[in-house]
Amino acid sequence: MQRIVCPERDDWHATAESAGFDFHTIDGERYWDERAYYAFTLDEIERGIETPTAEIDAMCLELVGHAIDDENYLRRLKLPEAFWPLISESWHRDDGSLYGRLDLSFGAHGPAKLLEYNADTPTSIFEAAVFQWTWLEQAIERNIIPKRADQFNSIHERLIEVWKKLGGAHHLHLAGMTENTEDAGTLAYLEDTASQAGLKTTLIDIEDIGLRDDGQFVDLDDRPIELAFKLYPWEWMFHDAFGAKLLSAPTRWIEPPWKAILSNKGILPLLWEMFPNHPNLLPAYFEDDPNAARLGTSFVRKPLYSREGANVALVSAGTTLVEQEGPYGAEGFIRQALAPLPNFADQYPVLGSWLVDHVPCGLSIREDENPITGNTSRFLPHAIL
Amino acid sequence: MKRSRRVVLTLMGSAAIGAVSMGLVPRRDCGPGNEAVPGTGGRTYCRPVYRGFGGTPGRLHGHAHGGHGHGGHGGGG
Numbered sequence: 001m002q003r004i005v006c007p008e009r010d011d012w013h014a015t016a017e018s019a020g021f022d023f024h025t026i027d028g029e030r031y032w033d034e035r036a037y038y039a040f041t042l043d044e045i046e047r048g049i050e051t052p053t054a055e056i057d058a059m060c061l062e063l064v065g066h067a068i069d070d071e072n073y074l075r076r077l078k079l080p081e082a083f084w085p086l087i088s089e090s091w092h093r094d095d096g097s098l099y100g101r102l103d104l105s106f107g108a109h110g111p112a113k114l115l116e117y118n119a120d121t122p123t124s125i126f127e128a129a130v131f132q133w134t135w136l137e138q139a140i141e142r143n144i145i146p147k148r149a150d151q152f153n154s155i156h157e158r159l160i161e162v163w164k165k166l167g168g169a170h171h172l173h174l175a176g177m178t179e180n181t182e183d184a185g186t187l188a189y190l191e192d193t194a195s196q197a198g199l200k201t202t203l204i205d206i207e208d209i210g211l212r213d214d215g216q217f218v219d220l221d222d223r224p225i226e227l228a229f230k231l232y233p234w235e236w237m238f239h240d241a242f243g244a245k246l247l248s249a250p251t252r253w254i255e256p257p258w259k260a261i262l263s264n265k266g267i268l269p270l271l272w273e274m275f276p277n278h279p280n281l282l283p284a285y286f287e288d289d290p291n292a293a294r295l296g297t298s299f300v301r302k303p304l305y306s307r308e309g310a311n312v313a314l315v316s317a318g319t320t321l322v323e324q325e326g327p328y329g330a331e332g333f334i335r336q337a338l339a340p341l342p343n344f345a346d347q348y349p350v351l352g353s354w355l356v357d358h359v360p361c362g363l364s365i366r367e368d369e370n371p372i373t374g375n376t377s378r379f380l381p382h383a384i385l
Numbered sequence: 386m387k388r389s390r391r392v393v394l395t396l397m398g399s400a401a402i403g404a405v406s407m408g409l410v411p412r413r414d415c416g417p418g419n420e421a422v423p424g425t426g427g428r429t430y431c432r433p434v435y436r437g438f439g440g441t442p443g444r445l446h447g448h449a450h451g452g453h454g455h456g457g458h459g460g461g462g
Contacts, residue, residue: 018398019394019397019398020394020397020398021398126397129392130392130394133390133392134392153390154390156390156392157390177437188396188397189394189397191396191397192394192395192396192397195395195396196393196395206437206438207437207438207440209438209439211439232437232438236437236438237437237438240437240438240439240440241437241438241439241440242438242439243438243439245439
């Protein structure tokens with residue numbers, strides 16, 4: 001793995017905007033950054049990232065199989081008891097998953113290590129699937145990168161294939177917080193792929209979902225919502241006003257309710273319990289577990305529910321070195337062993353390894369001066385050389 | 386990982402690859418459903434927006450009214 005400085009395409013802003021990628025710059029700061037790219041060998045991709053990604057996903061599914069009807073697991077994850085039947089039924093009904101993203105530490109020493117699993121509402125898929133591919137094609141044409149360069153990326157075509165499987169003859173609603181620029185972009189992109197799969201689609205703000213007196217969720221035209229993709233975390237769905245109606249409504253959700261288990265940071269200690277010393281896992285414990293002392297005085301502290309690095313703290317020799325502010329932590333914390341991220345020119349990259357229908361199929365990279373990847377981290381493209 | 390792949394957008398974007406512009410305005414992003422709020426030391430941080438699913442008034446639909454009741458859209462709290 002290398003970080004290679006390279007010239008930017010002089011027209012990339014216009015290219016991004018013509019593709020609907022208007023959040024390439026956020027608050028005047030670069031989000032998309034092609035002043036450098038990360039280069040991998042094919043062996044690093046296949047054996048270092050793709051294979052471990054499939055293995056971690058398989059371990060996660062095994063964990064869900066254990067946890068789904070086990071009160072002990074569900075309580076440790078602080079999942080609200082009222083929704084255990086919803087979660088369980090979705091698993092036993094085999095409700096399908098569209099996608100997920102594993103965040104990995106890779107490139108420092110040894111094998112890839114799982115930092116966390118964005119199993120429920122991963123974003124940055126448009127940049128990963130489309131815009132970094134456009135970069136690859138144009139960068140080859142313009143001799144910015146070698147002509148032999150390739151990319152670990154079949155996300156787009158995989159999404160279209162999986163929509164055919166998940167969608168059937170249903171009308172698909174895509175719901176989320178459409179006033180959020182990045183979420184709107186993610187929803188628009190996924191709607192595009194669903195449309196290319198032949199599905200009829202309706203985009204709707206999560207706040208615009210209605211509830212009929214027969215218990216059916218409906219859209220603004222009173223069309224029943226049979227199948228909905230939601231870019232909105234399950235833990236918020238559970239607590240929102242319509243949460244209690246989820247159990248009786250016939251809507252099928254993507255991601256399915258059982259993903260509420262995997263989007264919880266509590267899976268990190270549970271995976272470590274089930275698969276101790278697995279080479280792609282880091283030692284992790286619930287904070288109230290006496291075994292957490294095994295990590296000593298250096299660890300990463302993460303809330304069970306957290307997004308974009310919020311409330312994550314990096315503790316070294318008992319001293320908090322870096323801490324991201326945020327509102328999370330009421331449900332408790334886990335501690336995970338420190339996995340030093342590789343340092344390239346004082347930048348810390350985290351790899352996002354994408355799964356579509358449980359198949360590893362793409363890579364994205366977020367880079368930051370801060371060793372905790374947050375919402376201001378920049379997205380850099382990658383190439384296989 | 387095949388160089389012959391074609392990535393085509395049919396709804397998203399404009400001009401060469403689509404017909405509809407999203408008209409998005411760049412701003413600070415905090416991930417799904419989050420909002421940026423002022424923090425200590427002049428920094429901002431992200432927190433969830435808890436209006437969400439069922440949070441807008443007027444979204445309980447009664448068949449007896451013969452129509453849908455989305456009139457409360459835009460409120461919240």
